[in-house]
Amino acid sequence: MPVDDTFRSDLRAAIEARRDQALQRLHRLVSADTTLGKEQAGQEIMAGIFTEMGLAVETFDVDVDAIRDRSGFSPPVHQDYTNRPNVIARHVPKGRAQGRSLIFNGHIDVVPPGEAELWTTPAFSPSERNGRLYGRGAGDMKSGLVAYCLAYEALRDLGYAPAAPVMFQSVIEEECTGNGALACVARGYRADAAIIPEPFQQTIMTSQLGVMWVTLRILGKPAHVLEASVGVSAITAAYMLFDGLRELEEDWNRPENRHPEFTTNPHPVNFNLGRIEGGDWGSTVACSATMLVRVGFYPGTSLKSVKSAIEANVAATKAKHPGLANIGIEISYRGFQAEGCTIDPNAPFMQVLSAAHRQAVGSEPQRLASTATTDVRFLALYGDTPATCYGPIGGSYHGIDEWVSIDSILSVGEVLALFAAEWCGLEKA
Ligand SMILES: [Zn+2]
Structure with missing residues (x-):
């Protein structure tokens, strides 16, 4: 040698x-x-x-x-x-x-x-x-x-x-x-x-960390802005759903929920609303929106349980807000399905x-x-x-x-x- x-x-x-x-x-x-x-x-x-x-x-x-x-x-x-x-x-x-x-x-x-x-x-x-x-x-x-x-x-x-x-x-x-x-x-x-x-x-x-890309497609109810109070904007709904997901993010960042490798990082788990598109006319309440969210999670957490947590969170947000009652939400998974x-x-x-x-x-x-x-x-x-x-x-x-x-x-x-x-x-x- x-x-x-x-x-x-x-x-x-x-x-x-x-x-x-x-x-x-x-x-x-x-x-x-x-x-x-x-x-x-x-x-x-x-x-x-x-x-x-x-x-x-x-x-x-x-x-x-x-x-x-x-x-x-x-x-x-x-x-x-x-x-x-x-x-x-x-x-x-x-x-x-x-x-x-x-x-x-x-x-x-x-x-x-x-x-x-x-x-x-x-x-x-x-x-x-x-x-x-x-x-x-x-x-x-x-x-x-x-x-x-x-x-x-x-x-x-x-x-x-x-x-x-x-x-x-x-x-x-x-x-x-x-x-x-x-x-x-x-x-x-x-x-x-x-x-x-x-x-x-x-x-x-x-x-x-693990990383999952989650796509949420939101279908609202189109309306003229004159009667916006009866229509639900899909774009507004998208933000409400993302706000709900941020609560899950904060929950996973709580000290008691952390993986031992990630105790010193100030905020290891990050959810990122990386892409959003929706609506089609300035004077129409948006009837559809699609958002792509990047979700981080700890090693040892299965992809299946991450999906369950996300889907339960989205369902809970929808149930909490009467304005979301009539919107449709499709969740799909393309791109990263990466275990930690x-x-x-x-x-x-x-x-x-x-x-x-x-x-x-x-x-x-x-x-x-x-x-x-x-x-x-x-x-x-x-x-x-x-x-x-x-x-x-x-x-x-x-x-x-x-x-x-x-x-x-x-x-x-x-x-x-x-x-x-x-x-x-x-x-x-
Ligand atoms: Zn790289």
Whole structure:
């Protein structure tokens, strides 16, 4: 095992020498708009990078029929999975595999940028300011994809390669269903550990909340505004129903109702009214409205019980307000149906990752109980592969002027290289 002080300082130099290349790659990736349905442009760039790394590349479209009946499946919000492939690349050791195998996973999709006029520089025109790179996906999580490639190449620069199989996955739909990662699990991809470099400030994730997307369609009774008192506006009804759901949110946030991993966060469970549409005429009481609500919930809570709680809450709100008596409410579930999960901080791979962080960063890593979901759940719950997130420092994910610290990408590359060296062992490249 060649990992000693000399190796570590050579590794740091190798990482630093690839700074410009890493940045160029991140610029190219962020320049590609990879919002839902448009992932292909980014995946072509990833396939190109994997090829530059000397790895065998495979691409495949998500086959809904192969995952529909699997645990973790979420009904798609985008029906067509053609030409939106997952891309994977494999490192196969030259000698007999000696170490433990590894999956590096990351997602290519990004969330929509929001209003263009609010961005200091355009969302898909990456721009560097004060050691940060700005742009949609710069942090979440194209920087992570760049970092795991950097880790591998820096080891190669030193004349080494992992002595166990390493798979690199770039998947679609982490931001709405996770069906990209589920398709990888369905193809049988397994490893002794997996790391997803989500941009979680170089903390090590020990748990994540569950997330469910709930669609409520409300049918009111149309009327002229002159007689608005007899008509029920579906838009007003939507707000009343959401107010009711917020009581459930507050209930789940009460100290006595919390999961032990989430006791210190001031408000771990969040319900978000992310989208609403309704009505059709300025002088007509709105007769329909549809709202999309994102619901968070604790690990260990079943999807079934979350649905029951939501449906009971909606029924109670309706019963409480006479004005809602004549409206129809349809509840459906598309997009995230994501269970929460916890990760044993004492698992061997977590210990190795902590040690790699200490060596590269020089401090004890912080742990993270994430209030968002990630693709970790597929690997850990349904893919027989212990998994966590560890990735760069940044901010404004899903917001305006998203950014990532450029230095932290290099630091994460270094940590992941040290992790791979220890976990997989090394052979002469
Ligand atoms: Zn992400």
